[in-house]
Amino acid sequence: MNRDFEIRQLLRAYRSGLMSEAAFEEEMTKIEQESAAPGQSREPGFQALGQMYRSEREAVISFLDELHATQMDAAIAFAKWAAVCRTRGLRTCLMMIAERKAYHARMIERRVHELGGMLRATSTEYGNKLVDLLANAEIAEAQKFGALASLVQEPQQAVAPIMEFAAALTNDIETKQALRLLAEDELSSAAWLHEIAAALNAAEGSAPKAPQ
Structure with missing residues (x-):
């Protein structure tokens, strides 16, 4: 599934109240990890x-x-x-x-x-x-x-x-x-x-x- 489409679907569900903030954050984190470019870490966490x-x-x-x-x-x-x-x-x-x-x-x-x-x-x-x-x-x-x-x-x-x-x-x-x-x-x-x-x-x- 296209990453941008997934994000839009999640945003729609979150803003309509069908998904809690915690569940939304968890799903967004998963998408970010799964979309990491080759060579990038897929482990949770981002330091800045x-x-x-x-x-x-x-x-x-x-x-x-x-x-x-x-x-x-x-x-x-x-x-x-x-x-x-x-x-x-x-x-x-x-x-x-x-x-x-x-x-x-x-x-x-x-x-x-x-x-x-x-x-x-x-x-x-x-x-x-x-x-x-x-x-x-x-x-x-x-x-x-x-x-x-x-x-x-x-x-x-x-x-x-x-x-x-x-x-x-x-x-x-x-x-x-x-x-x-x-x-x-x-x-x-x-x-x-x-x-x-x-x-x-x-x-x-x-x-x-x-x-x-």
């Missing part, structure tokens, strides 16, 4: 980013769940920052970053749904602090940019976990390629933030710290 999962699919859903939460937090934070930004030449770019992250969140939600998973992660404590910082019109732009830049010393660090996880995927090519494109967006945004932070710090002679 230092964690072991029952299957690649489980790892993907868990990773996307956490990524969705961080993208949503950032989308809200940058949108609120754009609303109070008074520095010429920055507001539109901040809005672009907010739209990018919101778009990423929508695509992640769609992909998790396609895999028969659910989004469970919520806003983090740091995410809430980030919103409070960026939405505060009383905090200087240089301090906001500096706080973000100091969290990740190099733009490549911001996307390293995404690229590492994508590289580990062997069955879910759809997610693998989507994460590669998402990482390119994140790299572009991080590089721009670092560039502006350096320019503003040089102009004001300040050295802002990241929020604790």
Whole structure:
């Protein structure tokens, strides 16, 4: 039987209530193991980013769940920052970053749904602090940019976990390629933030710290 057809049938049964979540996960794991390419391990388990999962699919859903939460937090934070930004030449770019992250969140939600998973992660404590910082019109732009830049010393660090996880995927090519494109967006945004932070710090002679 065609693998994609099997998956669609299982998703239909699960979403209609004819199959429990546990039974659905077990069947999906079996399909993933049976479809392993020659030379790949057919043993249960998939390791990524230092964690072991029952299957690649489980790892993907868990990773996307956490990524969705961080993208949503950032989308809200940058949108609120754009609303109070008074520095010429920055507001539109901040809005672009907010739209990018919101778009990423929508695509992640769609992909998790396609895999028969659910989004469970919520806003983090740091995410809430980030919103409070960026939405505060009383905090200087240089301090906001500096706080973000100091969290990740190099733009490549911001996307390293995404690229590492994508590289580990062997069955879910759809997610693998989507994460590669998402990482390119994140790299572009991080590089721009670092560039502006350096320019503003040089102009004001300040050295802002990241929020604790």
